[in-house]
Amino acid sequence: MKGIVKVNTVDKYLSPIRHQIIELIEPNTSVVEFGCGNGDLLFKLSTKIRSGIGLDKSTQLISYARKRKEEEQVSKLDFRIINLVTEPFTDLKKDYSIASLLFHILT
Numbered sequence: 057m058k059g060i061v062k063v064n065t066v067d068k069y070l071s072p073i074r075h076q077i078i079e080l081i082e083p084n085t086s087v088v089e090f091g092c093g094n095g096d097l098l099f100k101l102s103t104k105i106r107s108g109i110g111l112d113k114s115t116q117l118i119s120y121a122r123k124r125k126e127e128e129q130v131s132k133l134d135f136r137i138i139n140l141v142t143e144p145f146t147d148l149k150k151d152y153s154i155a156s157l158l159f160h161i162l163t
Contacts, residue, residue, distance in 0.1 A: 070157070074100060077154060081105065085151035090140055091158030095121030095133065102130050109148060110135045 074097050081087060084106045089098055092110030094117045101108060110133065112118050121135040138145060140158075 073156060077156060078104065081152055087152045087154060088148045088150040090153065090155040092121065092135065093117045095124065095135055097154065098133050099124065099130065102133055107132045111138045111140065111145065113137065113139045
């Protein structure tokens with residue numbers, strides 16, 4: 057439910073910011089997004105990038121992203137549940153890292 061609510065509220069307001077981010081990412085590159093939420097930005101990038109990993113601590117939002125990934129058959133994306141403050145993430149060497157609207161919720 058949380059994923060659908062976010063799609064219908066927050067995501068539409070983030071669209072202009074996400075459009076600017078998408079413009080900055082070079083084609084055929086790899087991306088990690090910290091605090092990916094429901095994965096909306098990575099899905100928008102999926103036609104442009106080689107691969108993407110989304111990280112978020114919300115089980116509901118990652119579940120939503122994984123379900124969408126399966127439904128849309130987007131194999132180049134991966135979504136992981138992780139607390140960025142307390143858990144290590146060492147296997148994430150990517151061309152780009154994104155942390156839009158993340159730092160205000162880190163505790």
